[in-house]
Amino acid sequence: MQRRRGDLLDVSGLKVVFDTYAGQVKALNGVELWMNHGERLGVVGETGCGKSVTALSVMRLIEEPGRITGGSILFEDRDLVLLPENVLNAIRGKDIAMIFQEPVAALNPVMKVGAQIVENIECQRKSAASVQASRKGGPASGNRPQGRVGVQRISSIQIMRDMLSHVGLDWQRTENLYPHELSGGMAQRVMIAMALSSKPKLLIADEPTSALDVTIQAQILNLLNSLVRETQTAVLLITHAMGVAAQFCDFIAVMYAGNVVEYGSIRVIFNNPLHPYTKGLLKAVPKIGKTDELQSIPGIVPDLIAPPDGCRFHPRCPYRRPECDKAQPRFEPARGEAETDRHHVACFLYQQDQ
Amino acid sequence: MELGSFIIKRLSLMVLVIFGVLIIVFVVTRIIPADPVGAILGGNAPPETVDAMRHQLGLDKPIFAQLLDYLGGIFRGNLGNSLVSSRPVMTDIMEFLPATIELAISSIIFAVVLGIVLGLLSAVFRNRFIDHFSRVFSILGISLPGFWLGLILILIFYYRLGWLPSGGQYDMFLFPTRTTGFILLDAAIHGEWDVFFNGIKHLILPTFILGYSSTASIARIMRASMLDVLHQNYIRTARAKGLPRKVVILRHALKNALIPVITIIGLEFGGLLSGAVLTETIFSWPGLGRYIVNSLLTLDYPAISGGTIFIALIYSVVNLAVDILYAAVDPRMRS
Numbered sequence: 001m002q003r004r005r006g007d008l009l010d011v012s013g014l015k016v017v018f019d020t021y022a023g024q025v026k027a028l029n030g031v032e033l034w035m036n037h038g039e040r041l042g043v044v045g046e047t048g049c050g051k052s053v054t055a056l057s058v059m060r061l062i063e064e065p066g067r068i069t070g071g072s073i074l075f076e077d078r079d080l081v082l083l084p085e086n087v088l089n090a091i092r093g094k095d096i097a098m099i100f101q102e103p104v105a106a107l108n109p110v111m112k113v114g115a116q117i118v119e120n121i122e123c124q125r126k127s128a129a130s131v132q133a134s135r136k137g138g139p140a141s142g143n144r145p146q147g148r149v150g151v152q153r154i155s156s157i158q159i160m161r162d163m164l165s166h167v168g169l170d171w172q173r174t175e176n177l178y179p180h181e182l183s184g185g186m187a188q189r190v191m192i193a194m195a196l197s198s199k200p201k202l203l204i205a206d207e208p209t210s211a212l213d214v215t216i217q218a219q220i221l222n223l224l225n226s227l228v229r230e231t232q233t234a235v236l237l238i239t240h241a242m243g244v245a246a247q248f249c250d251f252i253a254v255m256y257a258g259n260v261v262e263y264g265s266i267r268v269i270f271n272n273p274l275h276p277y278t279k280g281l282l283k284a285v286p287k288i289g290k291t292d293e294l295q296s297i298p299g300i301v302p303d304l305i306a307p308p309d310g311c312r313f314h315p316r317c318p319y320r321r322p323e324c325d326k327a328q329p330r331f332e333p334a335r336g337e338a339e340t341d342r343h344h345v346a347c348f349l350y351q352q353d354q
Numbered sequence: 355m356e357l358g359s360f361i362i363k364r365l366s367l368m369v370l371v372i373f374g375v376l377i378i379v380f381v382v383t384r385i386i387p388a389d390p391v392g393a394i395l396g397g398n399a400p401p402e403t404v405d406a407m408r409h410q411l412g413l414d415k416p417i418f419a420q421l422l423d424y425l426g427g428i429f430r431g432n433l434g435n436s437l438v439s440s441r442p443v444m445t446d447i448m449e450f451l452p453a454t455i456e457l458a459i460s461s462i463i464f465a466v467v468l469g470i471v472l473g474l475l476s477a478v479f480r481n482r483f484i485d486h487f488s489r490v491f492s493i494l495g496i497s498l499p500g501f502w503l504g505l506i507l508i509l510i511f512y513y514r515l516g517w518l519p520s521g522g523q524y525d526m527f528l529f530p531t532r533t534t535g536f537i538l539l540d541a542a543i544h545g546e547w548d549v550f551f552n553g554i555k556h557l558i559l560p561t562f563i564l565g566y567s568s569t570a571s572i573a574r575i576m577r578a579s580m581l582d583v584l585h586q587n588y589i590r591t592a593r594a595k596g597l598p599r600k601v602v603i604l605r606h607a608l609k610n611a612l613i614p615v616i617t618i619i620g621l622e623f624g625g626l627l628s629g630a631v632l633t634e635t636i637f638s639w640p641g642l643g644r645y646i647v648n649s650l651l652t653l654d655y656p657a658i659s660g661g662t663i664f665i666a667l668i669y670s671v672v673n674l675a676v677d678i679l680y681a682a683v684d685p686r687m688r689s
Contacts, residue, residue, distance in 0.1 A: 059594055085599070092596035105587040110609050110684060119605075120595045127596060178685040191591075 004074065006034030008202060008234050009058070014071035016053055016062060023305040027053045029258035029312070030071065032331045032344070035251065037201065038232040042245030044281070045255035048301055051238045052101075054255070055206045058236070059098055060088050075202075090127040093120055097195035101207040103187035107179035113187075114160055114175030117194045121156040124198040163193035167223060185216035189223065196227060203228060206238045221248060242285050246270060251342065254278045257302050257312040260331065264343035274334055274345045276317045311348065323348050360688075364677060368670045375666040379659045380424060384417050390437050390653040411437060424659070433663070434656035436649075443660040446645065451664060452535035453523055454634070454641035458626055458668075460557050461565035465626075466619060469569040470612070473576020477584065477611075478603060488573055495570025500629060504563040504636040511559065518559055521638035524552045560637045564629050568622040575618055580611040613684050620676035624669050 004010055016028035028050050035041045043051045056062050058073055060080055073080040075096070080088065100106040108116060164171035167189040179187060188208060195203055205224065209217035225248060228235050239245050245252055245266075252269045254262040254277065262275040273279045283295035299316035302308055308315050314324035334343040334350060391407045392399075399407075408414045412423060427434055433443040476488040512520040523537050524530060530549045533540050538557075541550035583589065584607055592606040631643035638644075642661055649657035681687045 061590060061593055089596040089598060092594055094596060098591075098594045100587060100591065102587060106591045108588040108592065108606050108610070109686060110613075111606075119597075123595050123597055180686050194595075 006036050008035050008037045010034040010074040012072055015069045016057055017069050018066040025304045026307055027258055032260045033253040035234055038234050040235045040249045042237045042249035042252045044245050046301055049255045050258045051255055052206050055204045055238050094124045094198050095200055096202045097200040098204040099191045099195050099208050102211045103191045104179050109179050112176050113190045117160040117197055118156045120194050121159050121197050163197045167193045184212045188220050202234045204236045262345045265341040268341045268343045274350055275347050276319050277313050321348055364674050371670055376663055379662045380421055383655050383658055388653050393653045433660035436657050437654045438652050443656045447660055447664055450642045450645040454630055456536055457560055460561045461626055462623055464561050465565040465568035465572055469572025470576050472573040474580055476577040477580030492570040492573045495566045500563050501632050501636055507559055519556050523556055560633050564633045576615050579614045583607045583611045616680050620673040623672045627665050
């Protein structure tokens with residue numbers, strides 16, 4: 001067992017496959033990333049590189065025909081990969097909450113939004129009560145005085161209203177609306193209110209602004225920024241926009257075709273990118289004031305049913321070497337950098353035993 | 355408030371529909387090349403008698419005048435007199451209608467409850483035993499003709515096993531007190547529990563035969579709709595809250611999956627009413643379906659029109675109820 005790397009979340013060697021009629025899609029091929037309490041980690045990469053699958057795996061929400069085939073997801077002191085469904089349900093929503101790309105579709109169309117938030121608060125209260133009871137050794141509902149439930153419900157409604165005001169919505173107008181009556185930005189605010197209502201330790205945000213108007217994107221990011229700063233909530237931000245990650249995050253994990261190819265602090269990723277893919281990705285970001293042609297990475301994202309042997313990036317890599325299609329490069333610390341930058345890369349150019 | 359104006363709009367539309375049905379039925383029965391007077395008097399009656407009869411029934415007037423007479427009668431609650439028995443058609447219908455309504459309601463309840471439960475289980479336990487069972491059950495329900503299955507079931511449960519009666523609403527040695535005309539309702543009101551349970555026993559086979567194909571359609575729609583809903587983003591959100599699977603399915607998925615099912619319940623009810631004609635004949639059920647069939651055989655114009663109007667009326671009322679239910683379940687329909 002290797003050394004524990006992050007005290008909140010440590011994903012190592014995570015493999016996920018999807019069994020389809022066309023063949024087995026090897027969606028995650030040994031993902032490595034970690035974070036401490038209160039940190040913000042951005043996961044960046046192209047569409048289909050496995051960002052969202054990674055996020056859903058951490059929630060253990062991968063559905064049939066997908067399944068986790070290897071690796072571990074240490075969350076605080078537990079490996080989420082090994083936990084049974086009922087224990088996971090006590091962690092989901094309570095310790096780890098999630099917001100999604102399309103906020104309107106992520107809300108139940110036939111339930112008022114206030115009720116959906118209250119449901120989350122009540123659910124976390126119940127699982128907390130049952131955890132407490134199981135620690136004491138008694139049943140969860142034992143000797144509960146009559147009327148308690150009603151009082152709790154009222155306080156849940158109060159929390160819901162506070163949360164709605166907190167995310168900049170007028171609760172009197174919003175709580176009785178249905179999702180189709182909300183704009184995308186309002187719906188994402190509702191989702192954020194719901195996710196943060198249980199004071200999670202980790203918030204997973206899966207492209208929270210990609211489906212929104214550009215002006216709304218900035219508002220939502222600023223809101224998220226100020227809310228998680230207040231509560232010191234750790235955030236795992238999934239995004240395809242390098243700029244968003246740079247603004248928001250402390251650390252970045254760059255993913256390519258099911259692997260984290262480079263990981264490190266914002267500083268090292270932007271100032272000293274090592275992996276050829278990261279370099280290519282940064283060149284593909286337009287910069288104000290520069291008029292030279294925007295560079296793109298030649299080639300296309302590989303088919304994950306039959307991915308390239310060895311390093312999955314090698315067919316597109318300008319620095320390709322003979323060993324690149326033979327074996328998968330190890331994910332190793334980069335040489336000569338401060339440990340606080342956590343700079344790691346998976347590329348034969350930097351392999352240490354050569 | 356929006357729901358109120360919605361209902362008023364639908365109600366006025368319903369009046370138009372009934373009016374249209376009325377005119378179509380009236381015209382169609384008058385233009386078919388068959389003569390009710392001949393049917394009453396036989397082929398050998400002398401011409402004077404035939405003319406007198408025709409005059410007496412008002413059939414010598416122009417068709418438009420006949421229609422106006424008929425419509426005028428309807429506004430006074432008079433559907434005319436039967437050409438065969440001379441009894442007011444309204445009286446006859448009021449006698450036969452309760453039996454049909456009782457059978458239709460019990461069939462639709464059976465179909466909705468069983469169809470939704472089967473469809474739900476089928477989707478949740480996809481490709482497991484219950485799914486295969488429910489799909490075979492549904493295919494049979496849609497493809498087996500009701501009149502054949504009805505006879506087979508009578509053969510098994512009445513003739514071989516003797517568990518259930520072969521037809522009728524209650525055993526002939528019972529003399530239930532009638533108030534509303536609905537056997538089960540009357541029996542419950544008067545505390546005649548022997549009649550009540552006897553009536554239930556008589557309802558089982560006709561309910562199954564009449565409701566089976568609707569059960570099958572509802573189960574199939576429910577399964578497809580549930581499978582679709584289970585892949586929606588909001589179900590993932592519900593799971594991300596840490597809700598137990600049972601709550602995710604019953605609180606979040608079920609209500610959404612019911613929306614398309616509600617739509618077809620109204621349509622199925624129409625099929626059920628026309629199916630009632632056959633089922634009532636097989637099970638000697640003293641209902642409106644059998645009344646209409648008998649009227650057709652004797653070319654009893656007012657009876658045919660009257661019966662058809664009532665069927666159309668029931669169908670419209672049920673579909674109005676379905677639309678209101680639809681708006682109640684799906685908030686997107688209200689705006």
